[in-house]
Amino acid sequence: MAALDPSLIRDLPPFAGMATEELADLLQRARALRQPRGATVFEQDGEAHSFFVLLDGHIRVVRTTPEGQQVTVRYISEGEIFGIAAALGRTTYPATAIAAADCVILAWPTAQWAELSTRHPALGANTYKTVGGRLQDAHTRVVEMSTEQVEQRVAHALLRLVNQTGRRTEDGIEIDFPITRQDIAEMTGATLHTVSRLLSAWESRGLVSSGRRRVVVVDPHRLMLIAESRERE
Amino acid sequence: MAALDPSLIRDLPPFAGMATEELADLLQRARALRQPRGATVFEQDGEAHSFFVLLDGHIRVVRTTPEGQQVTVRYISEGEIFGIAAALGRTTYPATAIAAADCVILAWPTAQWAELSTRHPALGANTYKTVGGRLQDAHTRVVEMSTEQVEQRVAHALLRLVNQTGRRTEDGIEIDFPITRQDIAEMTGATLHTVSRLLSAWESRGLVSSGRRRVVVVDPHRLMLIAESRERE
DNA sequence: ACGCGAGTTTGCGCGACCGCAAACTCCCCC
DNA sequence: GGGGGAGTTTGCGGTCGCGCAAACTCGCGT
Numbered sequence: 001m002a003a004l005d006p007s008l009i010r011d012l013p014p015f016a017g018m019a020t021e022e023l024a025d026l027l028q029r030a031r032a033l034r035q036p037r038g039a040t041v042f043e044q045d046g047e048a049h050s051f052f053v054l055l056d057g058h059i060r061v062v063r064t065t066p067e068g069q070q071v072t073v074r075y076i077s078e079g080e081i082f083g084i085a086a087a088l089g090r091t092t093y094p095a096t097a098i099a100a101a102d103c104v105i106l107a108w109p110t111a112q113w114a115e116l117s118t119r120h121p122a123l124g125a126n127t128y129k130t131v132g133g134r135l136q137d138a139h140t141r142v143v144e145m146s147t148e149q150v151e152q153r154v155a156h157a158l159l160r161l162v163n164q165t166g167r168r169t170e171d172g173i174e175i176d177f178p179i180t181r182q183d184i185a186e187m188t189g190a191t192l193h194t195v196s197r198l199l200s201a202w203e204s205r206g207l208v209s210s211g212r213r214r215v216v217v218v219d220p221h222r223l224m225l226i227a228e229s230r231e232r233e
Numbered sequence: 234m235a236a237l238d239p240s241l242i243r244d245l246p247p248f249a250g251m252a253t254e255e256l257a258d259l260l261q262r263a264r265a266l267r268q269p270r271g272a273t274v275f276e277q278d279g280e281a282h283s284f285f286v287l288l289d290g291h292i293r294v295v296r297t298t299p300e301g302q303q304v305t306v307r308y309i310s311e312g313e314i315f316g317i318a319a320a321l322g323r324t325t326y327p328a329t330a331i332a333a334a335d336c337v338i339l340a341w342p343t344a345q346w347a348e349l350s351t352r353h354p355a356l357g358a359n360t361y362k363t364v365g366g367r368l369q370d371a372h373t374r375v376v377e378m379s380t381e382q383v384e385q386r387v388a389h390a391l392l393r394l395v396n397q398t399g400r401r402t403e404d405g406i407e408i409d410f411p412i413t414r415q416d417i418a419e420m421t422g423a424t425l426h427t428v429s430r431l432l433s434a435w436e437s438r439g440l441v442s443s444g445r446r447r448v449v450v451v452d453p454h455r456l457m458l459i460a461e462s463r464e465r466e
Numbered sequence: 467a468c469g470c471g472a473g474t475t476t477g478c479g480c481g482a483c484c485g486c487a488a489a490c491t492c493c494c495c496c
Numbered sequence: 497g498g499g500g501g502a503g504t505t506t507g508c509g510g511t512c513g514c515g516c517a518a519a520c521t522c523g524c525g526t
Binding site for chain 2: 482483484485486491492493
Binding site for chain 4: 484
């Protein structure tokens with residue numbers, strides 16, 4: 001296999017503060033893979049054989065209940081590490097990861113985590129920092145679910161997506177991968193019907209512009225007002 | 234200050250797999266403190282000066298929204314490590330910790346985390362395992378909030394408390410610290426009115442027995458049936 | 467080019483749960 | 497021992513958002 005170039009990953013958060021030789025050492029043990037939209041990268045309760053870094057594309061992480069209800073736990077963007085069950089003392093993945101767009105991914109065998117993270121302490125530190133951020137994000141979601149109405153939650157979710165993955169267009173900021181009403185519903189604990197109604201209403205007020213698998217936030221400022229406005233007090 | 238005995242902490246999860254000399258080294262740098270019920274151990278957004286292990290009592294971790302709404306993020310039980318913002322790359326605490334009962338706590342300066350966790354690798358590993366568990370718990374809560382009705386959520390919350398902190402009594406299993414309807418409401422994203430109604434109904438059906446700041450689960454099995462029964466499908 | 471399915475829109479009715487309000491009760495403290 | 501306040505109970509009305517159903521539309525694949 002052709003060696004991958006350290007410059008590929010040098011600027012990604014998981015590898016911050018690492019020397020070029022360290023990056024080369026890491027890359028040498030990595031396997032690169034492509035996943036088309038809709039492909040499953042790993043499966044809930046499956047053995048955690050690998051951990052990953054997303055080079056390009058977007059990944060949706062989904063938890064499925066015993067009753068078959070799906071809840072989107074988070075979206076992974078370019079440059080993020082994911083599937084790190086092993087670093088947290090798990091042996092199986094707690095959720096399913098699905099490519100929300102065509103993806104390019106680096107994968108390392110879970111078995112090497114211990115060795116790699118001690119040999120490259122920066123990797124461990126960066127990873128745990130990420131985990132800390134995700135724990136906070138999760139708590140933030142719990143707080144939102146507890147205190148906000150559906151309208152605010154959907155507005156917050158869109159703003160988060162736009163911040164994370166927004167791409168400027170002439171109309172406004174577009175979410176950079178195909179996303180359905182159903183997806184948004186699974187992020188916010190609403191139904192796709194309610195999400196559809198909200199988007200329609202916002203569209204007619206000029207806040208967003210959306211279509212089939214496509215959402216553009218036209219007026220982030222006014223959307224922010226909705227997100228922050230009169231929660232239950 | 235009298236030296237603390239390693240046997241105090243030997244059997245606690247954060248210190249699993251550590252030699253007696255290591256425990257002594259850790260204890261030497263720890264400060265023991267007592268906090269009466271209601272006392273604040275650390276405050277949201279305050280500088281993360283210390284991390285802690287709870288030796289006795291119970292601690293409620295609360296996140297407050299800008300609007301003043303409170304949401305209980307989790308309860309800490311005996312033997313758990315908490316306030317570990319530093320290990321996750323934070324410099325401030327993301328929530329407030331309040332003693333739910335009189336507590337005995339060990340505290341270490343945050344500044345020593347790096348040194349201690351490298352000198353005692355088991356401490357780091359145990360801690361990150363705990364963090365992994367909490368991340369999963371948080372996601373589980375998100376899923377519950379998304380898919381379950383209030384009745385199921387309250388039932389789940391009680392069962393979790395009972396598992397975590399239950400004390401056998403002749404009537405059933407009692408939650409081992411004073412807990413109000415309001416507290417339960419803040420855990421589940423409900424109002425204290427609704428929680429009160431549910432407890433009253435369950436009491437009349439013989440599932441629980443509760444009073445002022447006191448909840449006893451009489452029939453965990455039937456409560457489980459409620460928790461798992463017909464979620465939105 | 468066209469058909470089919472995935473994704474979306476919209477209407478209607480209803481029920482769970484909140485919001486407000488008021489009364490009650492127990493326990494703690496002076 | 498007797499306030500007084502914290503914690504709890506209960507009623508009532510309103511509404512947000514779900515559940516169900518049906519129609520529509522776009523775009524992908526062959």
